Amino acid sequence: MISLYGKVTNIHAPLEKIFKDRLSFNEALREHHGNDVSWHEAQLPDAVVFPKNNEEIQKLVKLAVKERIPVIAFGAGTSLEAHIHAPFGGISVDLSKMNEVISFCPEDMTITVQAGVTRKQLDSYLKGSGLFFPIDPGADATIGGMVATRASGTNAVRYGTMSDAVLNLTAIMPNGEIIKTGRRAKKSSAGYDLTHLLIGSEGTLGLITEITLRLHGVPEKMIGGYCPFPDIESACNAAILAIQSGIPVARMELLDKLQVKASNQHDNLNLQETPTLFVEFHGSPTSAKEQAELFNEIVEEFDGGPFSYADKMEERNALWTARHEALWAAKAYCPGKHMIITDICIPISKLADAILATQGDLNDLNLTAPLVGHVGDGNFHLFLMVDETDADEVSRAKELLKRLVHRAHDMDGTCTGEHGIGKGKKATLMEEHGEAVVNLMKTLKSAIDPDNIFNPGNIF
Numbered sequence: 001m002i003s004l005y006g007k008v009t010n011i012h013a014p015l016e017k018i019f020k021d022r023l024s025f026n027e028a029l030r031e032h033h034g035n036d037v038s039w040h041e042a043q044l045p046d047a048v049v050f051p052k053n054n055e056e057i058q059k060l061v062k063l064a065v066k067e068r069i070p071v072i073a074f075g076a077g078t079s080l081e082a083h084i085h086a087p088f089g090g091i092s093v094d095l096s097k098m099n100e101v102i103s104f105c106p107e108d109m110t111i112t113v114q115a116g117v118t119r120k121q122l123d124s125y126l127k128g129s130g131l132f133f134p135i136d137p138g139a140d141a142t143i144g145g146m147v148a149t150r151a152s153g154t155n156a157v158r159y160g161t162m163s164d165a166v167l168n169l170t171a172i173m174p175n176g177e178i179i180k181t182g183r184r185a186k187k188s189s190a191g192y193d194l195t196h197l198l199i200g201s202e203g204t205l206g207l208i209t210e211i212t213l214r215l216h217g218v219p220e221k222m223i224g225g226y227c228p229f230p231d232i233e234s235a236c237n238a239a240i241l242a243i244q245s246g247i248p249v250a251r252m253e254l255l256d257k258l259q260v261k262a263s264n265q266h267d268n269l270n271l272q273e274t275p276t277l278f279v280e281f282h283g284s285p286t287s288a289k290e291q292a293e294l295f296n297e298i299v300e301e302f303d304g305g306p307f308s309y310a311d312k313m314e315e316r317n318a319l320w321t322a323r324h325e326a327l328w329a330a331k332a333y334c335p336g337k338h339m340i341i342t343d344i345c346i347p348i349s350k351l352a353d354a355i356l357a358t359q360g361d362l363n364d365l366n367l368t369a370p371l372v373g374h375v376g377d378g379n380f381h382l383f384l385m386v387d388e389t390d391a392d393e394v395s396r397a398k399e400l401l402k403r404l405v406h407r408a409h410d411m412d413g414t415c416t417g418e419h420g421i422g423k424g425k426k427a428t429l430m431e432e433h434g435e436a437v438v439n440l441m442k443t444l445k446s447a448i449d450p451d452n453i454f455n456p457g458n459i460f
Contacts, residue, residue, distance in 0.1 A: 011063060011067055011069065014063055015047065015049065015060075015063070015091075018049075018056055018059050018060060018063075019049045019050065019051070019056065019060075022049060022050040022051070022052070022097070023047060023048075023049050023050075024047065024048045024049075025046070025047050025048075026048075027044075029048050030044045030045055030046070030047070030048060030092070031044060032077065033045055033048050033074050033077070033084065033086075033092040033094065034084070034085055034086050034092070035077070035084075035085070036077050036078065036079045036080065036082060036083070036084055036085070037077070037078060037079075037080060037139075037341070038079070038080045038081055038082050038340075038341070038422075038424060039338055039339070039340040039341075039386070039388075040081075040082040040085065040423065040424055042085065043082075043085035043086050043087045044086060044089070045070075045072060045086040045089060045090050045091060045092040046069075046086075046089045046090060046091065047091050047092070048074075048091070048092045048094055049091060049092070049093055049094065050094050050096065050097045051093060051095070051097065051098060052097050052098065053098070054170065054172060054178050054209050054210075057093065057172045057207060057209065058172050058176055058178060060091065060093065061172055061173075061174065061176050061207070061453075062176040064090070064091060064453055065174065065175070065176065065451055065453055068451060068453070069089075069090050069091060069453070070086065070088050070089065070090025070091070070453060070454075070455070070456050071090060071091055071093060071207065071453055071454055071455070072084060072085075072086050072090060072091070072092050072093065072203060072454075072455050073093050073095065073115075073144070073145075073148065073203040073207050073208070073455070074092045074093060074094045074095065075095060075096075075115070075116070075141060075142035075144050075145030075146075075148070076096075076118060076139070076140060076141050076142045076145060078137075078139035078140070078141045078145070079145065079149060079419075079420070079422065080341050080342075080419045080420075080422075080424075081416075081419050081420050081421060081422025081423065081424035081425055082422045082423035082424050083148070083149065083202050083203065083420060083422040083423070083455070083458060085423055085457075087423070087456070087457040088456050088457065090456075093207060095114070095115045095116040095142065095144055095209070096116045096142075097116065098114040098115055098116040098209060099114055099116035099117045099118070099121065099142075100113070100114050100117070101113050101114075101117065101122075101125055102114060102210060104125075104129075105184070106129055106130070106131060106215075108184060109131060109214065109215045109216070109217070110167060110184050110212055110213065110214060110215060111125075111126070111133075111212070111213050111215060112168075112184075112210060112211065112212040112213070113143055113210070113211055113213070114144075114209060114210055115142060115143060115144025115145075115147075115208050115209050115210065115211065116142050116144065117142065117143050118140050118141065118142050118143070119133075119135075119136065119137070119139075119140055119141055119142075119143065119146070120140045122143065126215070130217060130218055131215040131216065131217060131218065132215065132216060132217075132218050133165070133213060133215055133216075134155040134158075134159035134165075134216055135151060135152065135153055135155065135156075135159070135160075135161065135162055135165055136153040136154050136155055137151040137152065137153040137418065138153060138154070138324070138327070143211050143213070144208045144209070144211065146162050147162050147166060147169065147198070147199055147208055147211055148199075148200070148201065148202050148203050148208060149162075149200065149202060149418070149419070149420040150162050150163055150199050150200030150418070150420065151418055152374070152377075152379065152417060152418035153374070153418070154251045154253055154323070154374060155250060155251055156374055156376075156377050156379070156418075157243070157249055157250070157251065157252055157374065157376030157377045158248060158249060158250045158251075158282070158376075159216060159250070161418070162199060162200075163196060163199050163200070164214070165213050165214050166195060166196075166199055166211055166212070166213060166214075167182055167183070167184055167185070167186070167195070167212045167213065167214060168180060168181060168182035168183055168184060168195060168211070168212035169181045169182070169194075169195055169198055169199075169206075169208055169210065169211055169212075170208070170209050170210035170211075171198055171206035171207060171208045171209060172206060172207045172209060173205075173206045173448065174205075174206070174448060174449040174450075174451070174453055174454055179194075179206070181194040181195040181197075181198060182194075182195045182212075184212055186214075197444075200420065201459075202420055202421065202422060202455065202458050202459055203454060203455040203458065204445055204449065204454050204455045204458050204459055205444070205445065205448050205449060205454065206448070206454070207454065219250075219282035219283055219288070220283070220284050220285065220288075221282070221283060221284060221285045221287075221288040221289075221311060222250075222280060222281070222282055222288065222311065222313075222316060223280065223281045223288045223289065223291070223292050223309050223310070223311045223316075224251075224278070224279070224280040224281075224309060224310060224311075224315075224316035224319050224320060225278070225279055225280075225292065225307055225308055225309025225310065225319060226271075226276055226277065226278045226279070226307075226308055226309075226319055226322075227276065227277055227279075227296075227299050227304050227305050227306065227307040227308065228271070228272040228274045228275070228276045228304065228305070229274060229275045229276065229277065229299075229302065229303070229304040230274065230275075230303050230304070231274075231275060232256060232257075232275045232352065232355055232356060232359065233352050233356060234275075234302040234303060234304060235254055235275040235276070235277050235302075235304065235375075236254070236351045236352035236355060236375060237302055237352055238277065238298050238299055238301070238302040238304055239252055239254065239277060239348075239351070239375040239376060240348055240349065240351060240352070241298050241301070241302075242279075242295055242298050242376075243348060243376060245294070245298070247281075247291050247294050247295055247298075248281075248282075248283070248291065249279055249280070249281060249291070249295070249376055250280045250281060250282040251278070251279060251280040251376070252277060252278075252279050252280075252374070252375055252376035253277065253278040253279075253323045253372065253373065253374060253375065254275065254276070254277055254278075254355075254371070254372065254373040254375040254380065255275070255276050255278070255322060255323065255326065255370075255371075255372055256275050256355075256359070256370065256371040256372075257273055257274055257275055258333075258368070258369075258370045258371070259326055259329070259330060259370035259371060259372055259383075260272070260273050260274065260275075260276050260322065261273045261333075262326075262329040262330050262332070262333035262370050263321075263322040263325065263326060263329045264322075265329070265332070265333065266325060266328060266329035266332045266333070267321050267322060267325050267329060269321065269322055271322060276322075277299075277304070277375070278319070278320060278322070278323050279295060279309075280316070280320075281295070288311075292307075292309055295307070323372070326370070326372045326383075327339075327341070327383060329370075330370040330383035330385070331383070331385075333368075333370065333385070334368055334385035336387070337368075337385040337386055337387050338385070338386050338387070338388045339383055339384065339385055339386075340382075340383075340384040340385075340386055340397060340401070341381060341382070341383055341384070341419075342381065342382050342384065342401060342404065342416075342419070343379060343380065343381040343382075343416055343417050343418060343419050344379075344380065344404055344405065344407070344408035344413055344414065344415060344416065344417065345377070345378050345379040345380075345408070345413055345414050345416070345417030345418075346378050346408055346411045346412070346413030346414075347378055347411065347412060347413060348375075348376075348377070348378040350378070350411040350412075350413070351373075351375060351378050351380075353411070354380075354407055354408070354411060354413070355371065355373070355380060357407055358371070358382070358403075358404060358407065359371070361400055361403050361404070362400065365396040365397075365399060365400055366396065367384065367385075367386075367393070367396055367397060367400055368384075368385045369382040369383055369384040369385065369400075370382075370383045371383075374417070377417075378413070378417075379417035379418065382404070384397055384400065384401075405425075405428045405431065405432075406431075409431060409432055414432060415428040415429070415431070415432050416428075421458075421459045422458060422459070423457055423458055426459065426460060429459065429460075438460070441459070441460070442460055445459075445460065
C-alpha cells in the first residue's frame, strides 16, 4: 500500500488484527467501493474494511495517520460527484455493519442511529410510531451519507434539508478522537456549531458514525396529485405563485415534456406528454383539502389542468410513480448512453428563466436531457444522456454543464442544491465562492486534518 507521500508501507497485519475477516483486498469489492452512479471514472481504494463500532474506526484512523494512508467513508455508493472515489488509494471504510438504532425518544420526537442505517430502514423502523423522517433524496442512501453530502429531496420545500434535520453527531476525527458535536436539545448557543460544520463536509473533516435526528408527526391527511401545463413557463409560474401565496406545499415536483414521455414508456403510464407538476399537501382533512383547492385555483390561472389528486395511500403512491422512477425511465429512454446527473439551485423567482434557458442550450447543443425539479425550492436536475464514445458529444455535454453552472451563479444561485462538490465540481466551487472563501475552507481542513488523510482530493 502506498501512502500519500509515496512511501510503501505494509499495514496488512495490523488491519487484520483490528478487522479479522472484515478486511478485503478483493478487486471486485474494491471496484464497487471506488465507483458510484456518477459519470466519473472509477478510482479504487487499496483495501475495504467493515467496522462494527467506533473503537475499531478509531484504531484504523490512528494507524492511517501514522502511515499517511487515506481514509474514505463509504455509505451506500449512491453519491453523484465521485465523493467515494480514491484517487490516492487508501482504505474504504464501509459503514454498512454499523446499522443499528441506538435510541428512540418519541416524546422528544428524536431518534439516534448509526451512520449505516439506510433511509428505507429508518422508515420501516418508524412505521406505526406516528412519526416520520421527511428527508427523501430518492435513493436508499445511508443516513451518514445523507449527512455528509447535506442531502435534500422531494420534501425539502416544507421540511428542509439534512441541515435542518440533525441535532447531534458522533464523529471520529483525524486525530483519532471520538467527539459529539451536540445534544438532543432542540437548540443551543453553546460555542461553535460543529454539527453544521460536519454536515456537508463530504468526509473531509470527520468520519460520521452516529446521528441524532429530528422527527415529525405523520400528518393526519395527505393529498397527492398532478396536473399538466401547456408549457414549462406556465408550470414554473404556477409553482412560484403557490409558494408566494403561502400554501404550505409538502412536495412540488416538475417533470418536463421529455421526462413525462420517458416515464410513460418506462412505467406504462398514460400521462399527457406535456410539462407536469406533481404536488402533495399535508395537514388535517380540512386543511389539506383547502390547500389542494387553493392550488387548483392557481393551476387554472395558468391554463393548467385538469388537476387530478387522491388521498388514499395506494392511489397517492400510484400517482407518484412517474417521479419516483424518473431516473430509470430517463436511462431507459436512451439505451446504450451514459447518464450524467447534475443539479443547480436558484432563487425561485428565477426558476422559469433558468429552466427555459437551459432547454434552449440543450437544443443549441443537440443534447438529450430529461429534466426533473424540486421546484418548490428552486432546485432542478438534468439527466444528461451522452455517448461516451462520441468525443464531440462529450465535448458538447461538458459545455452544457459549464453553461448551467454559470447561469446559476449569474442568478445568484448555487452550482449544486443537493449533490455536493465531491471531485466533480471542484472548479465550480471556486467560481461560486471566490478565492478568499475557498481558502478559508482550506484553512479549516488543514487545521482539523493537517495530514490530509480524510478523503483527499474531495472538494478541493
